[in-house]
Amino acid sequence: MAGITGKDTTLTAYADALEREAPKGRSLTQDALRRLFANKAALVSIFLLAAVILIAIFGPYFLPWPYDKIDWTSIRKPPDFSKGHFLGTDQNGRDMAARILQGTQMSLTVAGVATVVSVVIGIAYGAIAGYFGGRIDAAMMRFVDIMYALPYILFVIILVVIFGRSPVLLFVGIGCLEWLTMARIVRGQTLSLKEREFIEAARAGGAKPFAIIFRHIVPNLTGPVVIYATLTVPEIILTESFLSYLGLGVQEPQTSLGTLISFGAPVAEALPWMLFGPALFLVLMLVCFSYIGDGLRDALDPKDR
Amino acid sequence: MISYAFRRVLSAIPIVFLTITVCFFILRLAPGGPFDGERALPVNVLKNLRAHYNLDQPILTQFFLYVGGVLRGDFGPSMVMEDFTVSRLLSIGLPFTLMLGFTAFIVGTIAGLVAGALAAVNQNRWPDYLLVFVVLIPLIIPNFLMANLAQLIFGVYLGWLPVGGYRAGSYINLVMPILILAMPHGARVARLVRGSMIEVLGTNYIRTARSKGLGAALILTRHAIKPALLPVVSYLGPGLSYLLTGSLVVEQIFALPGIGKYFITAALNRDYGLVLGTTILYVFIILALNLIVDVLYAWLDPKVRLN
Numbered sequence: 075m076a077g078i079t080g081k082d083t084t085l086t087a088y089a090d091a092l093e094r095e096a097p098k099g100r101s102l103t104q105d106a107l108r109r110l111f112a113n114k115a116a117l118v119s120i121f122l123l124a125a126v127i128l129i130a131i132f133g134p135y136f137l138p139w140p141y142d143k144i145d146w147t148s149i150r151k152p153p154d155f156s157k158g159h160f161l162g163t164d165q166n167g168r169d170m171a172a173r174i175l176q177g178t179q180m181s182l183t184v185a186g187v188a189t190v191v192s193v194v195i196g197i198a199y200g201a202i203a204g205y206f207g208g209r210i211d212a213a214m215m216r217f218v219d220i221m222y223a224l225p226y227i228l229f230v231i232i233l234v235v236i237f238g239r240s241p242v243l244l245f246v247g248i249g250c251l252e253w254l255t256m257a258r259i260v261r262g263q264t265l266s267l268k269e270r271e272f273i274e275a276a277r278a279g280g281a282k283p284f285a286i287i288f289r290h291i292v293p294n295l296t297g298p299v300v301i302y303a304t305l306t307v308p309e310i311i312l313t314e315s316f317l318s319y320l321g322l323g324v325q326e327p328q329t330s331l332g333t334l335i336s337f338g339a340p341v342a343e344a345l346p347w348m349l350f351g352p353a354l355f356l357v358l359m360l361v362c363f364s365y366i367g368d369g370l371r372d373a374l375d376p377k378d379r
Numbered sequence: 380m381i382s383y384a385f386r387r388v389l390s391a392i393p394i395v396f397l398t399i400t401v402c403f404f405i406l407r408l409a410p411g412g413p414f415d416g417e418r419a420l421p422v423n424v425l426k427n428l429r430a431h432y433n434l435d436q437p438i439l440t441q442f443f444l445y446v447g448g449v450l451r452g453d454f455g456p457s458m459v460m461e462d463f464t465v466s467r468l469l470s471i472g473l474p475f476t477l478m479l480g481f482t483a484f485i486v487g488t489i490a491g492l493v494a495g496a497l498a499a500v501n502q503n504r505w506p507d508y509l510l511v512f513v514v515l516i517p518l519i520i521p522n523f524l525m526a527n528l529a530q531l532i533f534g535v536y537l538g539w540l541p542v543g544g545y546r547a548g549s550y551i552n553l554v555m556p557i558l559i560l561a562m563p564h565g566a567r568v569a570r571l572v573r574g575s576m577i578e579v580l581g582t583n584y585i586r587t588a589r590s591k592g593l594g595a596a597l598i599l600t601r602h603a604i605k606p607a608l609l610p611v612v613s614y615l616g617p618g619l620s621y622l623l624t625g626s627l628v629v630e631q632i633f634a635l636p637g638i639g640k641y642f643i644t645a646a647l648n649r650d651y652g653l654v655l656g657t658t659i660l661y662v663f664i665i666l667a668l669n670l671i672v673d674v675l676y677a678w679l680d681p682k683v684r685l686n
Contacts, residue, residue: 220394225665227624228658231646235654236405312521319523320631320643332523339527343535353524364519 082222084371085255085302089262091374104297109373116369119362126359130178139169141176142327150345162347164337173329174351178359180330184245185310189303191249196256196302197295201287203257204264215261218254226251230313234322241324248313252306259298267291301370308363315356331356384674391666398662399449399655403442406651414458432458432652445655454656459648465656468641473660475545476630476637479556480622487561487622488568492611495572499607500599502577514569517562522625526559526632543633556633560625564618571614576607612679616672620665 110116138158139145148157149167161170203214233247267273268291276286315332317323324330331352338349414420414428429435432455433444448455454465498510517525533555534542545552579585580603588598627639634640638657645653 220397224394224398225620225624225661227627228642228661231642232402232405232654232658235646235649235651315521316523316628320628321647322643335524335527339530342527342531349527349531353528356524357520360519360521364515 082255084367084374085259085305088298088301088374089255089259091262106301106370106373107297110366110369113369113372115365119365119369123359123362123366126178126355126362127182130175130182133175134172134179137169137172137175139172141172141329142168143172144168152345152347161351162345164348165341165345170347170351173334174331174355177329177331177334177352178355180241180324180328181311181314181332181356181359182307184241184314184324184330185307187242188245188249188252188310189306191246192252192256192306193299193303195250196253197260197292197299199253200257200260200262201264201291201295204261205268205283205287205291207265211261215258218257221254227313227316230317231322234317241328244317244323245310245314248310252310256299256302256306259302260295263295263298264291267294301374304363304370305367308360308367311356311359311363380678383677384670387670387673391670394666395659395663399446399659400442402655402658403445404438406655407438407441432456449659454659455652457645457650457653459645459650459653465652468653469638469656469660472636472638472641475635476623476626476639477664479553479560479630479635479637480619480626482553483557483560483564483626484619484622486557487564488611488615488618490561491565491568492572494565495569496576496599496604496607498569498573499576499580500595502580507573510569511573514566517566518570522559522563523628523632525562526555526629529555529559530632543635545633545635552633553635556629556635560622560629563625564622567614567618567621568611571610572607575610576603579603579607609679612672612676616669619668619672623661623665 134141137160144167145157145159145163146167148154148159148163150165151157151159151163153160153162159169159171161174163169164173199214199218203211229251230248233251234244237243237247264287273286273290276290281289311331314323314330315335318330318332319336321336324333326333334352335349335356338345338352342349414425420428426435433441436444445455452466454469457463457465457468460468494510494514498507501507520528530542533540540555541549541552542555543552585598585602588602593601623639626637627643629635630637630639631643638660641653642657642661644650645657
């Protein structure tokens with residue numbers, strides 16, 4: 075299932091590397107994280123992104139207008155500091171700054187929910203396939219391969235048709251489609267972990283397979299999961315803004331960056347601040363994620379080691 | 380070679396069937412339907428409508444009726460656009476979408492090849508830095524935002540190109556959509572070519588060619604291009620499916636009459652027949668294209684088909 079940002083290519087290489095060379099010496103993941111923090115562009119992006127997240131969460135408490143409140147005295151007005159509309163107002167007289175922050179919050183929440191869902195499914199699926207191995211593994215991974223061949227966005231839109239106007243269900247649904255790469259990574263890691271002594275000890279002690287998977291293997295997957303999540307979040311932000319832009323995502327009075335852009339675009343000639351405000355926030359977040367992603371890719375690439 | 384192609388076709392058939400099955404049942408079991416309007420329909424009208432669309436049959440019967448129809452090229456009626464069958468709508472939209480997609484594919488691939496090769500040859504000099512930066516832009520900015528900005532700048536402020544719409548023959552209307560669609564594709568190709576070309580230029584046989592006195596242009600065309608193209612060929616399959624799904628948003632923004640536009644409209648109207656038909660067609664096209672690319676790759680690289 076081809077994604078939008080191409081993260082799957084990077085991560086698939088990582089999954090293969092985990093399968094081949096993880097057990098020897100220093101952990102591949104720790105190595106990668108250490109090199110990521112040595113990368114200045116990635117580090118700056120991490121701080122910028124943290125700032126955006128904090129502003130999106132706490133900013134609304136410091137703004138004079140809530141996101142759904144109509145100011146009848148200023149409708150379609152450009153930025154006006156005396157009234158507290160720092161980024162202007164929309165056609166209904168709602169404060170754009172508040173709406174953008176709420177939209178950013180929504181985009182991040184959605185991305186978080188979908189990522190968590192995909193991580194949970196991916197871990198369970200990958201760990202079971204990797205631990206049991208053999209024919210079960212072959213069948214489960216064959217299924218993943220088939221899913222990869224199908225176009226992702228079509229299924230997301232079908233989910234929209236099913237779940238209708240419920241954003242939470244929709245993004246749980248997106249999570250249910252996003253887990254394929256996670257499953258591959260976890261399987262690779264599990265294949266190498268299950269040969270280690272502590273798993274053998276657990277087995278000798280009489281632990282059941284599922285207890286071994288969830289007590290002993292899953293806790294060792296923290297590193298790959300963090301890396302996977304970093305690359306998945308921007309993908310879902312993009313998917314969400316794409317859907318909301320087409321009118322299939324988050325609905326009024328709630329808003330998201332995609333919804334704001336889709337409302338801003340048709341009136342951008344007369345009210346440019348309605349397009350450029352949300353567009354700037356979206357692009358800023360995507361740029362940060364892109365640099366973090368590039369940093370991760372360089373950190374994971376075994377070529378220059 | 381032929382047996383490899385044959386095996387690949389066989390392995391694609393269950394995928395198509397699986398897609399049809401899964402999408403059919405998901406859509407039929409979903410709550411809500413195309414006849415849920417703001418006003419409830421009278422009971423007997425609803426009953427007749429459901430009978431007309433076979434919706435009163437048991438779901439398995441519906442499924443077999445549908446699959447039988449698809450095998451004969453009949454995707455059933457559209458439930459919202461009356462008087463149209465899904466097959467008719469798709470046959471109107473498909474040529475346009477394919478034309479748009481393939482033009483963008485050719486433009487993007489060629490531009491990406493040239494840009495990537497230029498950047499690789501000038502590695503760590505200004506053309507390289509410039510191209511790497513330019514290539515980053517369409518990869519980061521989502522295509523719907525790019526499309527809107529392009530409409531605003533070139534359509535409204537500068538007035539060079541029409542902002543949207545299409546009449547048969549008015550090719551100037553297609554310039555902007557094709558470029559928007561081609562840009563991310565071209566950017567990915569450029570990145571791939573740059574990477575693989577730099578790798579190839581560092582190999583020993585290129586050094587040999589250089590040391591025996593071949594000119595830079597000759598080295599590039601005779602020795603470097605072919606091996607540098609292999610990763611690009613393997614990307615073309617996924618690249619084409621990116622383009623087809625990208626056409627969803629481009630057709631919507633520029634108001635173009637392709638199947639992407641029908642798909643979005645159908646999803647908004649819960650027109651099950653049309654959503655299902657479009658999805659099947661998309662999956663079929665993407666699998667067919669992947670198949671062609673795989674066979675092409677096997678032809679280029681004998682190691683693949685022997686495995």
